[in-house]
Amino acid sequence: MATSQFELALSTDLYELTMASSYDALGRHGRAVFSLYVRKLPEHRHFLVVAGVNELLERLVALRFDDETRAYLRTLPMLRPDFVDSLASFRFHGDVWAVREGTVIFADEPILEVEAPIDQAQLVETLVLNAIHYPTLVATKAARCRLAAPGKTLVDFGLRRTPSLEAGLAAARAAYLAGFAATSNVLAGARYGIPVSGTVAHSFIESFPSELEAFRAFARTYPGDPILLIDTYDTLRGAEHAVIVARELAAEGRRVRAVRLDSGDLAELSRAVRALLDRSGFPDIQIFASGGLDEYELHALEATGAPIDGYGIGSRLGTSTDAPLADMAYKLVEYDGEPVLKLSTGKRTLVGAKQVWRRIGRDGHYSEDLIALRDEPPPGPDWIPLLRPVMRGGEILERPALPELRAHHQSEIDRLPPWLRVLAPTATYPVRLSDRLRARQLQAEETIRRREGL
Amino acid sequence: MATSQFELALSTDLYELTMASSYDALGRHGRAVFSLYVRKLPEHRHFLVVAGVNELLERLVALRFDDETRAYLRTLPMLRPDFVDSLASFRFHGDVWAVREGTVIFADEPILEVEAPIDQAQLVETLVLNAIHYPTLVATKAARCRLAAPGKTLVDFGLRRTPSLEAGLAAARAAYLAGFAATSNVLAGARYGIPVSGTVAHSFIESFPSELEAFRAFARTYPGDPILLIDTYDTLRGAEHAVIVARELAAEGRRVRAVRLDSGDLAELSRAVRALLDRSGFPDIQIFASGGLDEYELHALEATGAPIDGYGIGSRLGTSTDAPLADMAYKLVEYDGEPVLKLSTGKRTLVGAKQVWRRIGRDGHYSEDLIALRDEPPPGPDWIPLLRPVMRGGEILERPALPELRAHHQSEIDRLPPWLRVLAPTATYPVRLSDRLRARQLQAEETIRRREGL
Numbered sequence: 001m002a003t004s005q006f007e008l009a010l011s012t013d014l015y016e017l018t019m020a021s022s023y024d025a026l027g028r029h030g031r032a033v034f035s036l037y038v039r040k041l042p043e044h045r046h047f048l049v050v051a052g053v054n055e056l057l058e059r060l061v062a063l064r065f066d067d068e069t070r071a072y073l074r075t076l077p078m079l080r081p082d083f084v085d086s087l088a089s090f091r092f093h094g095d096v097w098a099v100r101e102g103t104v105i106f107a108d109e110p111i112l113e114v115e116a117p118i119d120q121a122q123l124v125e126t127l128v129l130n131a132i133h134y135p136t137l138v139a140t141k142a143a144r145c146r147l148a149a150p151g152k153t154l155v156d157f158g159l160r161r162t163p164s165l166e167a168g169l170a171a172a173r174a175a176y177l178a179g180f181a182a183t184s185n186v187l188a189g190a191r192y193g194i195p196v197s198g199t200v201a202h203s204f205i206e207s208f209p210s211e212l213e214a215f216r217a218f219a220r221t222y223p224g225d226p227i228l229l230i231d232t233y234d235t236l237r238g239a240e241h242a243v244i245v246a247r248e249l250a251a252e253g254r255r256v257r258a259v260r261l262d263s264g265d266l267a268e269l270s271r272a273v274r275a276l277l278d279r280s281g282f283p284d285i286q287i288f289a290s291g292g293l294d295e296y297e298l299h300a301l302e303a304t305g306a307p308i309d310g311y312g313i314g315s316r317l318g319t320s321t322d323a324p325l326a327d328m329a330y331k332l333v334e335y336d337g338e339p340v341l342k343l344s345t346g347k348r349t350l351v352g353a354k355q356v357w358r359r360i361g362r363d364g365h366y367s368e369d370l371i372a373l374r375d376e377p378p379p380g381p382d383w384i385p386l387l388r389p390v391m392r393g394g395e396i397l398e399r400p401a402l403p404e405l406r407a408h409h410q411s412e413i414d415r416l417p418p419w420l421r422v423l424a425p426t427a428t429y430p431v432r433l434s435d436r437l438r439a440r441q442l443q444a445e446e447t448i449r450r451r452e453g454l
Numbered sequence: 455m456a457t458s459q460f461e462l463a464l465s466t467d468l469y470e471l472t473m474a475s476s477y478d479a480l481g482r483h484g485r486a487v488f489s490l491y492v493r494k495l496p497e498h499r500h501f502l503v504v505a506g507v508n509e510l511l512e513r514l515v516a517l518r519f520d521d522e523t524r525a526y527l528r529t530l531p532m533l534r535p536d537f538v539d540s541l542a543s544f545r546f547h548g549d550v551w552a553v554r555e556g557t558v559i560f561a562d563e564p565i566l567e568v569e570a571p572i573d574q575a576q577l578v579e580t581l582v583l584n585a586i587h588y589p590t591l592v593a594t595k596a597a598r599c600r601l602a603a604p605g606k607t608l609v610d611f612g613l614r615r616t617p618s619l620e621a622g623l624a625a626a627r628a629a630y631l632a633g634f635a636a637t638s639n640v641l642a643g644a645r646y647g648i649p650v651s652g653t654v655a656h657s658f659i660e661s662f663p664s665e666l667e668a669f670r671a672f673a674r675t676y677p678g679d680p681i682l683l684i685d686t687y688d689t690l691r692g693a694e695h696a697v698i699v700a701r702e703l704a705a706e707g708r709r710v711r712a713v714r715l716d717s718g719d720l721a722e723l724s725r726a727v728r729a730l731l732d733r734s735g736f737p738d739i740q741i742f743a744s745g746g747l748d749e750y751e752l753h754a755l756e757a758t759g760a761p762i763d764g765y766g767i768g769s770r771l772g773t774s775t776d777a778p779l780a781d782m783a784y785k786l787v788e789y790d791g792e793p794v795l796k797l798s799t800g801k802r803t804l805v806g807a808k809q810v811w812r813r814i815g816r817d818g819h820y821s822e823d824l825i826a827l828r829d830e831p832p833p834g835p836d837w838i839p840l841l842r843p844v845m846r847g848g849e850i851l852e853r854p855a856l857p858e859l860r861a862h863h864q865s866e867i868d869r870l871p872p873w874l875r876v877l878a879p880t881a882t883y884p885v886r887l888s889d890r891l892r893a894r895q896l897q898a899e900e901t902i903r904r905r906e907g908l
Contacts, residue, residue, distance in 0.1 A: 002458045003619060010641035011619040013611070014652030017640065018676065022658070025675035032661065072644045078678050118661055125655070126614045134617035157467070160580045161779065163588035164620035165457060165465040171617075186471065187464035190526045198468030201579070203786035204476070206794040207486065207572055210905060221479035222472065224532050233797045233906045263801060315779050324778040325615065325769050332657035340660040343687045347717060451664060452687045 052135035102409030142178035153310035158318025372434035506589035556863030596632035607764035612772025826888035
């Protein structure tokens with residue numbers, strides 16, 4: 001949200017500051033490259049959709065340590081006072097390479113790389129991870145919902161159970177980026193121009209002496225074509241009441257835009273409601289469904305051919321319930337021109353500044369990825385690079401508009417091999433390392449083992 | 455964070471505003487009671503620890519619709535212009551009853567109840583759910599970590615993967631409320647006075663020509679007793695290097711406070727490291743462990759008697775990974791003095807303004823709960839009421855300090871029956887409904903069925 005300088009600067013793990021304090025005392029400012037990537041895709045995920053890069057860049061630009069912030073930091077005995085003083089002139093002046101938001105990525109592939117003096121590149125670790133981790137999980141979940149219900153209108157209803165208001169705003173943006181049509185989150189409408197949508201809750205119906213009276217009262221006072229929530233007491237009876245109101249509105253030249261189902265067997269109820277609306281002469285009233293939905297429910301509903309026109313997806317999107325956590329890491333991969341890495345089983349870090357190349361097959365679909373050192377030439381004419389310079393010397397190089405990123409994401413999905421455009425693919429998308437990267441990796445491991453006597 | 459009036463007012467689901475717009479046009483301002491509760495505990499949870507009430511009350515007090523906000527709302531065609539104008543004078547002036555933060559609650563028990571004109575009580579639904587849902591999940595997870603490692607020092611490391619910076623701050627507070635000792639989140643230290651903790655990352659070690667040099671450089675520049683991260687290359691070799699540095703520091707009258715393990719078989723490595731430190735004459739150097747930990751890992755480590763003094767718990771706490779979502783609802787239960795509810799299978803709402811009574815058994819432990827109508831007398835002398843008035847007419851009645859709430863939580867845990875103080879109890883804590891509540895419930899259902907002709 002409107003994060004103050006104090007809040008932004010202090011929203012960090014303490015160790016980022018203790019390290020910076022030591023680097024400052026040691027005069028250690030060698031050029032470092034850090035990579036952000038996921039070591040392994042979360043269970044139930046076969047790709048990730050990157051989001052949050054824009055937000056990160058804005059945070060990096062805004063990062064300052066003002067008087068109030070330094071006054072607080074001076075109270076922490078583990079920080080050197082002269083280091084805290086030096087923060088007065090802090091400006092992030094690193095370079096950032098990143099994939100575009102909306103891009104599909106796989107395990108081990110850098111989402112972004114930060115190149116800066118090590119004290120700076122390290123200091124922003126918490127901000128980097130925090131900015132990318134959650135929006136990426138939500139964009140990915142949203143993309144999966146779209147795959148499960150192609151062509152249907154999907155609306156983000158997540159805000160009430162997102163972890164904080166700030167998360168709700170990020171989730172609405174991520175869902176829209178990944179092709180959702182609208183959000184219930186009014187702030188997301190104001191901030192990002194995302195269409196907002198919503199009608200009434202059960203409480204509205206319950207507060208009236210009867211459902212029919214509630215529908216009439218809402219239709220009378222809503223300045224448009226209302227959506228009526230019909231499952232408060234009995235969904236089919238609710239649909240009958242909606243038909244009565246639709247007839248009354250028709251007399252005034254208005255209409256009921258849709259009915260919403262929020263409980264019960266949505267497949268069965270939607271069919272019964274559709275039949276009732278059709279035979280009552282209202283084939284144009286749409287059916288909208290909500291209530292604990294996610295990509296699995298959508299897939300099941302669509303498989304039965306349920307006549308549902310749109311879905312509201314809420315809590316399971318906003319908490320990425322089946323994959324709330326990705327093994328995302330921000331790791332030093334090069335210091336002062338030398339590759340570095342941690343020798344730890346199961347926690348591979350790919351050394352050096354890198355590029356991800358993606359091959360477009362003859363059928364127009366992505367066919368394989370190659371992770372290479374950044375300075376390697378393109379592997380061939382049908383390969384495209386994913387990482388682009390987005391910040392240089394602390395200056396943001398481009399601020400793509402959200403609709404543009406949304407269109408980019410759509411083209412990403414269109415280019416995914418069809419076998420990957422399902423909820424549970426039976427194969428893994430091929431990602432290889434270039435020979436030079438592999439050689440550099442082995443060499444770095446050997447050097448470190450020898451040096452540490454291991 | 456420093457949420458602006460614009461952000462706070464618009465961080466809502468659109469339908470809260472469309473309903474308020476209709477209520478305004480209808481002149482409908484009857485007294486409503488809404489209950490916040492979980493319909494069913496999440497899988498893997500046998501109680502919840504309430505958190506977020508303070509934050510909610512502050513949001514309610516701060517809620518305004520300033521000029522900028524109303525200017526945006528006037529662009530939304532689904533809201534009546536005169537309603538938007540009327541928001542200029544909006545102040546929340548309802549009453550709130552709530553359990554204290556840190557209190558243990560079970561399914562169906564009201565966490566809080568809001569009593570206000572229906573337009574107001576409804577309007578704040580999104581804010582209420584959003585303020586309580588996530589902090590409650592994190593506090594619950596933190597309490598479980600404490601049960602799994604009694605007496606051990608637990609530190610929140612979650613910020614880097616919490617869903618937003620705001621969530622990170624709320625998570626640090628919730629974890630501290632539930633008995634964590636410290637956090638890595640510097641802002642949580644500044645804002646709430648929570649002790650902050652942290653040392654270095656692997657990158658720090660990797661950027662030096664050798665691990666030993668890195669340890670020495672850090673020890674030289676850290677203004678206190680350092681914690682050394684020893685698993686970058688080889689944990690036992692790292693422990694040997696820590697011993698060398700400890701000897702060097704001893705000559706200056708300083709010491710190594712602890713070593714940290716962040717990967718590998720923590721049970722086995724901690725034993726080997728402990729033995730090495732002890733036989734090298736450093737029984738006082740503590741062992742601190744981190745890396746993908748949660749209550750299950752803690753329980754397993756403690757079961758082996760691993761000589762670990764403290765744990766850093768990060769991403770799994772900050773995302774409540776095994777239970778990221780609770781079926782928490784904010785439902786109208788009374789309008790204009792009459793009980794109301796939704797007739798929907800599996801979604802029971804308990805009607806009317808309520809109180810939760812908790813019985814303290816002869817052994818000093820909680821033995822059972824009774825959900826009753828609020829105006830019922832206490833069921834007996836050994837029962838205590840959980841819901842207390844916390845806001846009246848929009849004024850906050852008490853602002854308990856965090857240490858006080860933390861002490862309250864500790865007493866809650868102490869009073870839990872011992873069989874419930876485990877990760878997977880084999881029984882369910884007994885929660886009953888009072889006879890009057892049950893009768894009122896049945897009567898309300900019958901009235902509605904009759905009225906709706908069902």
